[in-house]
Amino acid sequence: METNLADVTIYIALVVSTLRMATPLILAGLGxxxxxxxxxxxIALEGIMLIAAFMGMLVSHFTRAPWLGVLAAVASGIAVxxxxxxxxxxxxxxxxxxxxxxxxxxxxxxxxxxxKVFEHAGQSPPVPKVADWTIPFIEKIPVIGAMIGxxxxxxxxxxxxxxxxxxxxxxxxxxLRIRAVGEHPKxxxxxxxxxxxxxxxxxxxxxxxxxxxxxxxxxxxLSQFRENMTGGRGFIALxxxxxxxxxPYGTLKACLLFGFADALQILSQTLGLTFIPxxxxxxxxxxxxxAALAGIIGRSVPPAASGIPYERQQ
Amino acid sequence: xxxxxxxxxNPSKPPFxxxxxxxxxxxxPVVAVLLALLIGALLILFIGKSPLVAYGALLKGAFxxxxxxxxxxxxxxxxxxxxxxxxxxxxxxxxxIGAEGQFIMGQIVAAWIGFSLTGLPTVIHMPLAFLSGVLxxxxxxxxxxxxxxxxxxxxxxxxxxxxxxxxxxxxxxxMGVLKEPGPIPQTPPVQAAARLWRILxxxxxxxxxxxxxxxxxxxxxxxxxxxxxxxxxxxGINPHAARYGGINVSKDIxxxxxxxxxxxxxxxxxxxxxxxxxFLDLFGFVGYGFDGIAVALLGRNxxxxxxxxxxxxxxxxxxxITMQSIAKIPKQIIGIIQATIVIIVAADEVLRRxxxxxGAATQALVEAGEVEGDGN
Numbered sequence: 001m002e003t004n005l006a007d008v009t010i011y012i013a014l015v016v017s018t019l020r021m022a023t024p025l026i027l028a029g030l031g032x033x034x035x036x037x038x039x040x041x042x043i044a045l046e047g048i049m050l051i052a053a054f055m056g057m058l059v060s061h062f063t064r065a066p067w068l069g070v071l072a073a074v075a076s077g078i079a080v081x082x083x084x085x086x087x088x089x090x091x092x093x094x095x096x097x098x099x100x101x102x103x104x105x106x107x108x109x110x111x112x113x114x115x116k117v118f119e120h121a122g123q124s125p126p127v128p129k130v131a132d133w134t135i136p137f138i139e140k141i142p143v144i145g146a147m148i149g150x151x152x153x154x155x156x157x158x159x160x161x162x163x164x165x166x167x168x169x170x171x172x173x174x175x176l177r178i179r180a181v182g183e184h185p186k187x188x189x190x191x192x193x194x195x196x197x198x199x200x201x202x203x204x205x206x207x208x209x210x211x212x213x214x215x216x217x218x219x220x221x222l223s224q225f226r227e228n229m230t231g232g233r234g235f236i237a238l239x240x241x242x243x244x245x246x247x248p249y250g251t252l253k254a255c256l257l258f259g260f261a262d263a264l265q266i267l268s269q270t271l272g273l274t275f276i277p278x279x280x281x282x283x284x285x286x287x288x289x290x291a292a293l294a295g296i297i298g299r300s301v302p303p304a305a306s307g308i309p310y311e312r313q314q
Numbered sequence: 315x316x317x318x319x320x321x322x323x324n325p326s327k328p329p330f331x332x333x334x335x336x337x338x339x340x341x342x343p344v345v346a347v348l349l350a351l352l353i354g355a356l357l358i359l360f361i362g363k364s365p366l367v368a369y370g371a372l373l374k375g376a377f378x379x380x381x382x383x384x385x386x387x388x389x390x391x392x393x394x395x396x397x398x399x400x401x402x403x404x405x406x407x408x409x410x411i412g413a414e415g416q417f418i419m420g421q422i423v424a425a426w427i428g429f430s431l432t433g434l435p436t437v438i439h440m441p442l443a444f445l446s447g448v449l450x451x452x453x454x455x456x457x458x459x460x461x462x463x464x465x466x467x468x469x470x471x472x473x474x475x476x477x478x479x480x481x482x483x484x485x486x487x488x489m490g491v492l493k494e495p496g497p498i499p500q501t502p503p504v505q506a507a508a509r510l511w512r513i514l515x516x517x518x519x520x521x522x523x524x525x526x527x528x529x530x531x532x533x534x535x536x537x538x539x540x541x542x543x544x545x546x547x548x549x550g551i552n553p554h555a556a557r558y559g560g561i562n563v564s565k566d567i568x569x570x571x572x573x574x575x576x577x578x579x580x581x582x583x584x585x586x587x588x589x590x591x592x593f594l595d596l597f598g599f600v601g602y603g604f605d606g607i608a609v610a611l612l613g614r615n616x617x618x619x620x621x622x623x624x625x626x627x628x629x630x631x632x633x634x635i636t637m638q639s640i641a642k643i644p645k646q647i648i649g650i651i652q653a654t655i656v657i658i659v660a661a662d663e664v665l666r667r668x669x670x671x672x673g674a675a676t677q678a679l680v681e682a683g684e685v686e687g688d689g690n
Contacts, residue, residue: 043411043474083657091663096409096470100607101656108649115644116361228598235474242471279486286475293467302468 008143010270014263015147019155020221021266022259024049024230026158027213028237029244029251030165031206036246037169038202039182039305043099044084045210046234047106052077052214054110057225058117061127070130070215077211078204080106085203089196092309103234111227122227129223130154154216161209165248178202182303185310195310210234239289245300258285342665343612343619346658347626354651358643368641375636376629382636384517388589390628392417394526395581396606397613397620398533399574403469404615405537406570407550412458412473413578414603415480416451418596420579422484423450425586425593426492428504439507444525444583451579452572454480459571463564469571477603481596488595499595510588522584527621529577534617536573546570578603608652611659627652 028045035042052073060069084102087093111121118124132150139149169175180188181198189195213233218225240258244250265281268274292300355365376386396413403410410416424447431439458472485499494502510521537543548556549566557563581602586593609627613619630652634645658665 041470043470087657087661091661093660093663094409096411097607097611097656097660100411100604101653101660104604104608104656105650105653108646108653112357112644112646112650115646231598232478235478238471239475277486277490279482279489283479283482286478290461290472290475293471294461294465307468 010267012143012146013267013270014260016151017263017266018256018259019148019151020259021262022255023152023155023158023220024213024216024233025237025240025255025258026252027154027161027216028210028234029240029255030158030161030248031209031213032238032241033165033169033244033246033248033251034178034202034209035206036241036306037182037303038178038199039185039303039308039310040085040088040199040203041095041099041307042081042084042203042206043096043235043238044080044102045206045213045237046230046232047099047103048077048080048207048210049214049217049230049234050106050110050228051080052211053218053229054113054214054225056211056215057124057127057218058113060129060219061124064128066128066130066219069127069219070212073215073219074208074211077207077209077214079207081203081207081210084207085200088309089199089203092311095307095309107228110225114225114227124225126224127219129219152216152220154212154220157212158216159252161212162248162252169248179303182305185305189312196312199310210237213237236285239285242300242302243285243289243292246303257288261285338666339614342662343614343623343659345665346612346655349658350651350654353654354647357647357650361643363641363643368637368643368647371637371641371643372630372633374640375633378636380514381517382632384514384519386629386632387519387523389631390624391520391522391526391588392581392585392602393605393609393624393628394621395529395577395584396602397609397624398529398606398617399577399581399603400606400610401613401615401617401620402533402537402577403570403574404610405550406546406566407553408459408462408567408570408574409470410455410473410571410574410578411470411607412455412476412603413574413581413606414599414601415473415477416454416575416578417582417585417600417603418477418480418484419454420447420451420582421586422487422492422501422582422593423447423579424583425501425504425590426487428508428587429502429592431508432505434505434507436507439505440510440587443504443508443587444510444580447583447586448576448579451582452576455575455578456568456572459568459575462571463567477599481599484593485595488593492593494592501593504587504591508587509591510584518589520584520588522588525580525584529580530617530621533577537617542566542569578606581606605652608656611656 028049032042032045055076056069056073059072060066063069080102084098087098088095114124115121130153133153133156134150135148139145141149169178177188177193177198181193181195185195214230217229236258237255240254241251243254244252261281261284264271264273265278268276268278268281355369358365358368375382377383396417399413399416400410424443427446428443434442454476455473458469458476461467461472462469488499488501492501494500513519513521513524537547545556545561545566546569548559548561549563553563605627609620609623612626613621613623630648634648637643638645
């Protein structure tokens with residue numbers, strides 16, 4: 001197939017595709033940032049997203065109100081994260097084990113519920129999805145308008161969430177406390193910070209964000225739930241968080257990069273990129289993340305207390 | 315151990331009296347399984363079916379006939395390997411969440427050696443193909459082990475990353491250089507000489523089960539009867555103390571990850587050489603590696619515990635198929651039960667506190683000789 005690289009529609013498709021693929025990663029990745037910055041590893045992002053995608057679809061199906069579905073997705077994300085929080089913070093369970101259990105649970109639970117509610121395996125019927133937003137003025141600009149002028153609200157919400165997250169983490173007292181608790185909880189407690197409260201807050205927040213990420217899948221980009229529809233996005237989000245050095249803007253950049261790799265893979269036929277095996281494009285985020293952790297491309301260092309349960313001093 | 319503290323406080327107590335901690339260790343998995351089955355029963359009631367009929371169908375599916383038992387054991391075999399894999403890494407204080415990826419690498423390499431070499435006698439080809447899979451798993455795990463030992467990069471993230479790399483890499487291979495000519499994305503069939511022996515006439519039960527049982531004993535021996543095993547457990551309990559005691563912690567981490575990966579690779583190899591006789595394209599993770607985490611946790615990271623837990627999970631997996639076809643109960647219920655078991659075992663602190671508070675109340679009575687039992 002002949003590819004005309006002067007054809008502007010290719011670039012529009014590339015940008016649109018990149019944003020679409022990056023959005024759930026950005027939301028879930030920010031969830032990871034908050035959780036890990038406070039010292040709790042959250043590999044349950046994948047499972048939280050999946051359950052939220054299901055619950056969002058379910059509520060939208062019965063109420064025909066997609067925004068209620070989004071709310072339900074966020075609420076269910078918070079609920080599952082609360083379980084993770086109680087296990088990890090109160091009972092000091094192994095955080096990776098708890099996350100793994102939630103991931104195992106979510107796949108079976110959503111598959112089970114799908115059969116129970118719809119007596120159908122594989123996917124749900126179509127449900128109402130949230131309507132696209134158009135940005136006034138920008139929408140009218142040639143090319144740019146087609147790229148960023150009209151998207152599902154989740155695209156804009158995710159970008160907004162990056163800005164807010166950066167502000168909260170680095171410009172507010174709360175952010176300072178979160179980072180202190182993740183780096184040196186004992187010192188934080190000595191100066192009067194409630195380590196447990198901060199950690200609960202951050203884990204619940206990560207559940208809300210991962211819930212929003214799940215809703216973006218079933219109520220934003222698609223209008224139905226498909227079995228295991230997260231397809232590892234929770235883990236790519238985790239990778240993006242690491243690649244982005246546990247910062248909101250870094251995570252955003254990593255998600256756009258990973259989204260771009262995904263877009264290239266989707267559009268490889270159109271772009272005439274068939275000489276690159278699509279599998280290698282799919283692998284790229286994981287290889288880049290390992291390289292970043294190993295210090296080959298700028299060293300990524302996690303928060304010092306990440307993954308370590310906190311014992312309150314008597 | 316907590317026992318020694320207790321001994322110091324109560325030197326007069328006979329040894330069997332002070333095994334409360336150990337009793338709780340044993341009680342937790344049993345309670346976890348019973349609670350999870352109870353939750354499963356409630357879910358079955360929730361969808362308007364009878365738990366008795368469901369669990370009856372499950373048992374019939376796993377033990378109903380010679381063929382059912384053989385199929386159940388075929389399910390158990392890879393779980394023993396992946397359970398040992400995860401448990402072994404835990405013993406060294408590592409979390410090999412990458413058994414899934416090592417499983418894939420073991421499976422595809424064993425299939426590749428199994429189909430590509432021709433004219434070899436069984437006594438050479440079969441072990442060669444099996445060990446190639448084992449080696450592939452070991453190498454796939456050695457890299458995150460090395461990165462942990464030399465650069466301090468957490469193995470959890472790297473092994474997760476390598477799961478996905480293995481998934482896409484195997485897809486690349488099976489769609490490309492290793493693909494059998496034709497429309498189906500799969501490798502050519504494994505040569506007869508590389509296939510594992512059938513060990514029960516009239517069934518598909520294969521020699522892999524014997525290999526798995528051998529691995530249980532081997533890992534037990536390695537962990538508890540050799541210097542290396544002692545070192546690995548020392549690193550797992552306290553790496554700083556181990557280093558201070560003259561143990562080469564970095565070396566042990568790489569070795570432990572490699573052995574862990576070798577076991578997961580063995581699981582893949584037996585599936586390729588004993589069940590499928592080729593590598594079929596994966597559309598997602600098969601799950602033996604992740605189930606291995608559940609098996610290891612339920613088995614309290616002990617080789618014999620792993621054997622029991624793998625048997626339970628293999629029974630559930632096999633029985634679920636019958637349960638779905640006869641009792642019309644979605645087989646996902648088994649996944650929910652398994653995940654619930656892991657959550658309860660992970661939350662053992664909850665149970666521990668519960669058992670201890672009950673225990674403390676009965677302790678006085680027990681010591682007065684009025685009540686038998688350990689407080690559960």
